[in-house]
Amino acid sequence: MSGYIYFTDEQKERANSVDLVDFLQRQGENLLPSGRDKRLASDHSITVRGNSWYDHSAQEGSYAIDLVKRLYNLSFPEAVSLLLGGEQGVEYRQHSKSGEPEQRKPFTLPPAHTDMRRVFAYLIKQRCISREVLSEFAREKLLFEDAEYHNAVFVGHDENGIARHAHKKSTATGSCFRINVEGSHPAYSFHYISKNPNSHNLFVFEAPIDLLSYISLHPQNWKNASYGALNGVSQQPVLKMLELYPQLQRVTLCLDNDKSGRKAASRIHKTLQQQDYKDVVYDVSAHKDWNEDLKASCSQEQSESIMTMT
Secondary structure (H helix, E strand, O other), X not given: OOOOOOOOHHHHHHHHOEOHHHHHHHOOOOEEEEOOEXXXXXXXXXEEEOOEEEEXXXXXXXXXXXXXXXXXXXXHHHHHHHHOOHHHOOOXXXXXXXXXXXXXXXXXXXXXXXXXXXXXXXXXXXXXXXXXXXXXXXXXXXXXXXXXXXXXXXXXXXXXXXXXXXXXXOOOXXXXXXXXXXXXXXXHOOEEOOOOOOOOEXXXXXXXXXXXXXXHHOOOOHHXXXXXXXXXXOOHHHXXXXXXXXXXXXXXXXXXXXXXXXXXXXXXXXXHHHOOOXXXXXXXXXXXXXXXXXXHXXXXXXXXXXXXXX
């Protein structure tokens, strides 16, 4: 992360009040019971409770921001940004002042608009994603337009076809709004499982738009593979897909080509190796992510078309 980032006092307080059990589990950390606390499986000296932590070997502790800096070797702005959801719009549970975590609302999908014109216009014109790919995901009820704000809604279903997760992305020009619908189950984020029983390939991305961009860049026989978006860098979705669909034996990690993406890919790779997944490879975008690659490809094609016409 480069450049100065200003956070208000309210944002810093909110970051420091994130419930660490919720946050760490959604980062893929394994937590062990330890009385009223939870203990990190990766470092047994560290316990967490609510938004606080304590390192028993170093005899020191603090709140959420300091732990995130320590665990993931992040700067203060990077740690605050991650706890606030970063670019992925993840909303972590807040630890209430009463000492009990706030209860989440039951998950429900937002009402759908009568058509998908704004979503298609945004994803095709601004993001360069293939209309054919979008149509397939819409038919599978994995993508729709919400009625109130015309956001693109990327839906994740469980093994029974029940919607358990939804990620909203604004289609308004210049808007960076994105957030998971409250109550979303992190293990069932946006994904596509091939109907071909002989398909063994799973491609893993950080964001739904990167997933769709990759397919748009590699459209040949794309339905013979499976794809999953982490909505960040948590490993829960990929582990859940591998648990539910044992035919998936080859994992291609296609996370962002930046510091956090590379670190997350390495961490997920290590976890998969520990679970005896031997066939794990990387596919790295030329630019920061796959949508930037797709937009660069579209721009080049348009330039070549203009040159041909002239």
